[in-house]
Amino acid sequence: MSVATSDTSLTSCLATGFIDPVLDGQASFRAAMWALSRPGRVEPIAAALTPPAPLNPEAAALVLALCDYETPLWLDPALARVPEVAAFLRFHTGAPVVEDAAEARFALIAEPLDMPDFFDFAQGSPEFPDTSATLILQVEAFTGGLVLEGPGVQGRAAFGAAPLPADFIARMAENRAGFPLGVDLLLAGPGGVAGLPRSVTVKEG
Amino acid sequence: MNAHAVGGMPEITYNFAYLDEQTKRMIRRAILKAIAVPGYQVPFAAREMPMPYGWGTGGVQVTAAVLGPKDVLKVIDQGADDTTNAVAIRGFFEKTARVATTTSAVEATVIQTRHRVPETPLAEHQILVYQVPIPEPLRFLEPRETETRQLHALAEYGLMHVKLYEDIARHGHIATTYAYPVEVAGRYVMDPSPIPKFDNPKLDDCPALQLFGAGREKRIYAIPPYTRVRSLDFEDHPFKVQRFAKPCALCAATGVYLDEVILDDKGGRMFVCSDTDYCNGRQVAGHRGEMAAPVGEGA
Numbered sequence: 001m002s003v004a005t006s007d008t009s010l011t012s013c014l015a016t017g018f019i020d021p022v023l024d025g026q027a028s029f030r031a032a033m034w035a036l037s038r039p040g041r042v043e044p045i046a047a048a049l050t051p052p053a054p055l056n057p058e059a060a061a062l063v064l065a066l067c068d069y070e071t072p073l074w075l076d077p078a079l080a081r082v083p084e085v086a087a088f089l090r091f092h093t094g095a096p097v098v099e100d101a102a103e104a105r106f107a108l109i110a111e112p113l114d115m116p117d118f119f120d121f122a123q124g125s126p127e128f129p130d131t132s133a134t135l136i137l138q139v140e141a142f143t144g145g146l147v148l149e150g151p152g153v154q155g156r157a158a159f160g161a162a163p164l165p166a167d168f169i170a171r172m173a174e175n176r177a178g179f180p181l182g183v184d185l186l187l188a189g190p191g192g193v194a195g196l197p198r199s200v201t202v203k204e205g
Numbered sequence: 206m207n208a209h210a211v212g213g214m215p216e217i218t219y220n221f222a223y224l225d226e227q228t229k230r231m232i233r234r235a236i237l238k239a240i241a242v243p244g245y246q247v248p249f250a251a252r253e254m255p256m257p258y259g260w261g262t263g264g265v266q267v268t269a270a271v272l273g274p275k276d277v278l279k280v281i282d283q284g285a286d287d288t289t290n291a292v293a294i295r296g297f298f299e300k301t302a303r304v305a306t307t308t309s310a311v312e313a314t315v316i317q318t319r320h321r322v323p324e325t326p327l328a329e330h331q332i333l334v335y336q337v338p339i340p341e342p343l344r345f346l347e348p349r350e351t352e353t354r355q356l357h358a359l360a361e362y363g364l365m366h367v368k369l370y371e372d373i374a375r376h377g378h379i380a381t382t383y384a385y386p387v388e389v390a391g392r393y394v395m396d397p398s399p400i401p402k403f404d405n406p407k408l409d410d411c412p413a414l415q416l417f418g419a420g421r422e423k424r425i426y427a428i429p430p431y432t433r434v435r436s437l438d439f440e441d442h443p444f445k446v447q448r449f450a451k452p453c454a455l456c457a458a459t460g461v462y463l464d465e466v467i468l469d470d471k472g473g474r475m476f477v478c479s480d481t482d483y484c485n486g487r488q489v490a491g492h493r494g495e496m497a498a499p500v501g502e503g504a
């Protein structure tokens with residue numbers, strides 16, 4: 001390998017990826033898989049990564065596990081304004097970072113309070129609803145205050161995360177109303193990931 | 206394609222679970238979307254696998270994409286762990302992923318299956334991977350993929366109901382006994398793969414995650430845990446599973462799916478559990494059917 005070692009940002013990228021890309025990728029995928037299978041249940045995700053701030057290790061693990069050159073990636077302004085974040089993600093995944101939210105298969109959102117409308121992202125088509133975007137939201141804590149119903153939930157489940165926008169329940173209701181179209185959410189916070197697929201119904205707890 | 210040819214050479218290292226990482230990521234993304242839209246068939250770019258299509262390459266690719274080193278894998282074919290197909294697939298993952306394997310439905314974390322759902326109730330931490338030959342439940346009504354996709358998009362399932370009702374008119378009941386169509390989470394009509402309709406109720410509200418892989422047709426679909434799965438039927442002809450006249454001849458189980466076993470050329474036969482792990486477990490626990498070996502002679 002003739003990598004230019006004088007490039008310190010590249011060296012730091014190399015140092016902070018998955019230790020074992022095959023097994024760490026599998027484990028991170030499994031966390032995402034169970035998270036979307038059991039909405040609201042926080043699945044542990046190994047957070048051994050040290051990505052550039054404000055990207056959190058859990059969100060970084062999800063992107064490294066799921067993204068590659070086939071998945072255009074959108075970064076919210078808080079992440080986009082730090083060039084090291086895009087450099088880190090490009091280096092480890094090869095995913096093209098796009099400016100138009102509608103083109104993204106994955107969106108990474110560090111500041112959920114300021115996130116765009118769900119309809120700014122790909123919703124999928126009636127024939128191919130799988131072509132919708134997956135939104136990865138960074139949260140600071142998993143809390144309570146919401147109640148979930150739907151596939152993957154036995155009866156009802158309590159859930160909450162912070163921060164989330166004040167109109168979150170209304171946004172999720174609108175997303176659910178469009179089923180089978182709509183976006184799917186992965187919430188990445190301290191040590192874990194929770195899933196809110198488009199099939200879930202979110203209510204006040 | 207040469208996994209078998211190089212199998213005897215210890216210095217050859219496989220990619221974990223055979224597939225390359227890019228292919229696994231593509232399949233994993235398809236699995237996540239399949240979970241988010243229960244019962245919808247997600248297209249994926251299926252890869253050539255070192256086994257023929259009839260051997261469940263779709264299921265194998267799904268298993269390869271989910272499997273981790275701590276998993277315990279069980280593979281069943283028509284309820285049995287010891288058929289050529291099941292043994293080959295189990296051997297494939299022992300070799301390429303070095304995972305532990307088992308015949309126990311309780312010990313397994315991932316169960317790949319062809320044509321049956323285990324009798325042992327599944328648990329929350331388990332993943333059931335179905336091998337699917339024909340994923341499209343509307344195919345026999347409409348051969349064109351573009352048209353069936355439209356029908357699913359519009360939830361236009363009237364044709365399917367007409368077909369089932371014609372069955373009733375002709376036979377007095379719905380004649381379909383395998384791959385009996387289901388409605389998932391109140392939206393998509395789905396083919397549960399060629400399991401006997403006896404197994405359909407096990408799909409409903411199941412604590413485990415159910416994933417379906419069709420290799421030749423390149424489709425993945427899913428039923429999340431605790432999801433409503435309803436077998437299509439009519440008010441005046443409700444869905445019914447078949448009942449067996451006698452218990453299992455080996456373990457005396459009732460309410461399980463039985464296979465007919467021919468004993469001799471004079472017409473002698475017996476009915477035994479199709480799920481061999483379940484049947485063996487019951488025999489070990491002391492249950493004895495009318496044809497079981499007397500106690501002391503072993504199962």
Ligand SMILES: [Zn+2]
Pocket residue numbers: 453454455456457458477478483484485487
């Ligand atoms: Zn039996």
